[in-house]
Amino acid sequence: MTDVTVKELAPADRSAGKRATGKIVFYATVIFMCVVLVLPVIAFFINAFAFRWFYPQLIPDEWSLQAWQRLGLLPPPGQFSIENLFAQWASVPDVVRALGLSLWIGFLVTGVSIVIGMPAARALGMYSFRGKRLIEFIIITPTIVPPIAFSLGLNINFIRWDLALEAAGINLGLSGSVLGVSIVHLVPVMPYVVLTLSGVFANYNADFEAQARTLGAGPFRTFWHVTFPAILPGLFVACLFAFLVSWSQYLLTFLIGQGRVITLPILLFSAAGSGNNAVIAALSLIFIAPAVLILLVSSRYLSGESGAVGGFGRV
Amino acid sequence: MSWERWRIPLMLGPTVLIILVLFFGSLGFGFLQSLGFQPQLGNTELNFDAYISVMFSEEHSSRFWAGLLLTFWVAFASTFISAALAIAIALLLRRTFFGKRLAVFLFQLNLPIPHLVIAIGMILVFSQSGLLSRVAGELGLISSPREFPVLVRDSSGIGIILAYVWKEIAFFGIIVMAILQSLGEDYEAAAQSLGANRWQRFRYVTLPLIMPGLMSASIIVFAFTFGTYEVPRILGVRHPEMLPVMALDFFLNPDLNARAEGMALSIIIAVIVLILVLIYMYISARTIRRG
Numbered sequence: 213m214t215d216v217t218v219k220e221l222a223p224a225d226r227s228a229g230k231r232a233t234g235k236i237v238f239y240a241t242v243i244f245m246c247v248v249l250v251l252p253v254i255a256f257f258i259n260a261f262a263f264r265w266f267y268p269q270l271i272p273d274e275w276s277l278q279a280w281q282r283l284g285l286l287p288p289p290g291q292f293s294i295e296n297l298f299a300q301w302a303s304v305p306d307v308v309r310a311l312g313l314s315l316w317i318g319f320l321v322t323g324v325s326i327v328i329g330m331p332a333a334r335a336l337g338m339y340s341f342r343g344k345r346l347i348e349f350i351i352i353t354p355t356i357v358p359p360i361a362f363s364l365g366l367n368i369n370f371i372r373w374d375l376a377l378e379a380a381g382i383n384l385g386l387s388g389s390v391l392g393v394s395i396v397h398l399v400p401v402m403p404y405v406v407l408t409l410s411g412v413f414a415n416y417n418a419d420f421e422a423q424a425r426t427l428g429a430g431p432f433r434t435f436w437h438v439t440f441p442a443i444l445p446g447l448f449v450a451c452l453f454a455f456l457v458s459w460s461q462y463l464l465t466f467l468i469g470q471g472r473v474i475t476l477p478i479l480l481f482s483a484a485g486s487g488n489n490a491v492i493a494a495l496s497l498i499f500i501a502p503a504v505l506i507l508l509v510s511s512r513y514l515s516g517e518s519g520a521v522g523g524f525g526r527v
Numbered sequence: 528m529s530w531e532r533w534r535i536p537l538m539l540g541p542t543v544l545i546i547l548v549l550f551f552g553s554l555g556f557g558f559l560q561s562l563g564f565q566p567q568l569g570n571t572e573l574n575f576d577a578y579i580s581v582m583f584s585e586e587h588s589s590r591f592w593a594g595l596l597l598t599f600w601v602a603f604a605s606t607f608i609s610a611a612l613a614i615a616i617a618l619l620l621r622r623t624f625f626g627k628r629l630a631v632f633l634f635q636l637n638l639p640i641p642h643l644v645i646a647i648g649m650i651l652v653f654s655q656s657g658l659l660s661r662v663a664g665e666l667g668l669i670s671s672p673r674e675f676p677v678l679v680r681d682s683s684g685i686g687i688i689l690a691y692v693w694k695e696i697a698f699f700g701i702i703v704m705a706i707l708q709s710l711g712e713d714y715e716a717a718a719q720s721l722g723a724n725r726w727q728r729f730r731y732v733t734l735p736l737i738m739p740g741l742m743s744a745s746i747i748v749f750a751f752t753f754g755t756y757e758v759p760r761i762l763g764v765r766h767p768e769m770l771p772v773m774a775l776d777f778f779l780n781p782d783l784n785a786r787a788e789g790m791a792l793s794i795i796i797a798v799i800v801l802i803l804v805l806i807y808m809y810i811s812a813r814t815i816r817r818g
Binding site for chain 1: 535541547637644658663
């Protein structure tokens, strides 16, 4: 806009014009910001479907599914049919195996951490007792101390414990097993479960439980009909975070799994060195799909003050 | 009743036990090993040899100090840049506008995406044949990938910082947005009616109000960026390399004597992070007393 046009406008119009310009600048800034922040995801989509993507083309001339075929998720080119797709998946390609294992460990860790963490969260949220600060300190410390500081010692400890157990005739095999990996995932997961749920229990009124008990409900019925519905939203968030933290573990799985527990992050990390960008991008998309789904589902429960948000810092 | 006495310990027991045994037990055992305790090799004498070797020996010292410097630089730069950008974006997104929900969703999109994936995304975006290089090429700013600056796997840690900034903007963002929402705009309106301009309202009203939440988030981010392995492993170079990468390098060395040095490095990382957290807690406790 030149000076002349501005001068020609009446004062009211001028401010309207200014407001319109301000609006355009605002929207341009917001759109630019969003595009920049989402660049990695855009790059994954282009790379995962690009074919013969010559420099400096920004958008490839040809698209293809070769990365997905290479990962064994789709039948070879030209042979697409529903039967072939089933056969392909039935042969359990590495990716499907890793995906299944990641999901299994994630569900297991979530379930166990909730069962173990809920009573602890209740104790911390509803009662005051001697040594409470110390217990809180113990539970929070793993969220601050970098995982590398304890995972090296844990790696050796698991091997030692395995040897000791073997000598006692118990062949548990913690090191290099899914069981061992699931157990160590509890360390980064437990603090967030307890923090989230203790926040829920801090605002929870136990009088309703007493009422149910006086009316003759047993402990299980009281939990199912009174406690459970009351804490459900917080419980839901805690579950999502527990799963997400377990889902994204690389270092612990790598050190404790000894290369024998191949979850998605392990697969992705080894692919990262391969230089095949299409395959790396396809794997990344598979890896982030559940995470983005969790964000969609949980975003309305999220607020900065909830202990759970800290969980995102560790993903 | 005796049951009542044991109620709370029983409720807390399993959680505390898991963390004590797996976390503190391993931390303690790692510390013992860093002091040279390796019974399977016949070493039961404790000494600081591994620490001295890592920090002061001719073989490792230059690698260690360069790595320490890089680690501090990356952690500070990532924390500061992502906090500043997150505040700016959160303030921008505060007003109501068409498409706000979509913008907020995209703002938070990187939040649940694992660091490992963002690190890989940075390669696809910022490498010399990546997305941005292609944009520059299409615009005619450069004519070959080699003219694009080296932003990933560079020796000053730019790629690592970029990955953390992408990731932590979303983390700071959700915290700052929540604080702003709970504060409302009354304080700023009051300041405005007293004649404060936009900058003064931000500097003397908004910033002090979001500062406590921002500081505790910064501590989480700093500790995380200081001690994470995957991101510098994917986006860093061999020399200088960040301490967590160096620690694991030593630890995975087939020579079992290097293991103590790896443990020593991991303990050094933990001690630095803990000291910084304690300083932060001391400062914030003092500010609260004063306030």
